[in-house]
Amino acid sequence: MNVRVMAVLLTAVASTAGAQVGYDPGKSPYRDLEKGQEITITTGEFRASADPARVAPRSGPWLGFKWQWLVGGPANLTAEIARVGSDRRVLDPLRPATCTGVAPADCKLIRTYRWPLYFADFGMALNLTGSRSFHEFVPEVRAGLGLLTDFHTKPDVGDFAIGTRFALSYGTGIRYVPGGRYQFRVDFGDRLYSIRYPESYLVPAPDTSRIRQPHCPAGVTSTSDSRCRPAARSAWIHNGMFTIGISYLFGGT
Numbered sequence: 001m002n003v004r005v006m007a008v009l010l011t012a013v014a015s016t017a018g019a020q021v022g023y024d025p026g027k028s029p030y031r032d033l034e035k036g037q038e039i040t041i042t043t044g045e046f047r048a049s050a051d052p053a054r055v056a057p058r059s060g061p062w063l064g065f066k067w068q069w070l071v072g073g074p075a076n077l078t079a080e081i082a083r084v085g086s087d088r089r090v091l092d093p094l095r096p097a098t099c100t101g102v103a104p105a106d107c108k109l110i111r112t113y114r115w116p117l118y119f120a121d122f123g124m125a126l127n128l129t130g131s132r133s134f135h136e137f138v139p140e141v142r143a144g145l146g147l148l149t150d151f152h153t154k155p156d157v158g159d160f161a162i163g164t165r166f167a168l169s170y171g172t173g174i175r176y177v178p179g180g181r182y183q184f185r186v187d188f189g190d191r192l193y194s195i196r197y198p199e200s201y202l203v204p205a206p207d208t209s210r211i212r213q214p215h216c217p218a219g220v221t222s223t224s225d226s227r228c229r230p231a232a233r234s235a236w237i238h239n240g241m242f243t244i245g246i247s248y249l250f251g252g253t
Contacts, residue, residue, distance in 0.1 A: 190240055
């Protein structure tokens, strides 16, 4: 096969491929995003994982506000503030573990209190369809860094505190952009942060019970055995999220 024939065949293949993937502009499923910024009110559920001592804030309803700006191509800057209507257990490490019918650590439970959490973060989101929608949908992935706080300045009676700390966020979502000033969005994600237990959770109470038991090798029955290791002082908590939102769009792209 000579070079001329090969060139003709390659040209034909390229033309066929172009005909298959090309779209009449009037019938294309892609639409340029007309507005570059959005303000969204979001609501949904904050799904907290249980920490080893079960004293971190638990699952609750989410209410938040999100700002997003399409700065160029697929890249967006994001900022979000939110409140979670959570609660948490408060333990007294000195209480004896003499109650019956529950785990020893639950004997030290004083009460479960309402304990709202507040989040603020900044991050970046990437549109998987660039600066366009596909059949009026824009899927995206995102990540960010921020703070969480419970606005408590002092630890509880057991010397445990949430306070203010860094939190990582990441997730995915999809936006429905039908045109005009409004859009709808659904988001899934995770808020990840660490907690640290006080020394009082690890040392024995007068009755020798404790909230965080040492880790002992198999077959070792005494926690005072030298082969036992102290329980971890810190833990990372994953908190899943599902939210829906309605956005007001403004600004050009």
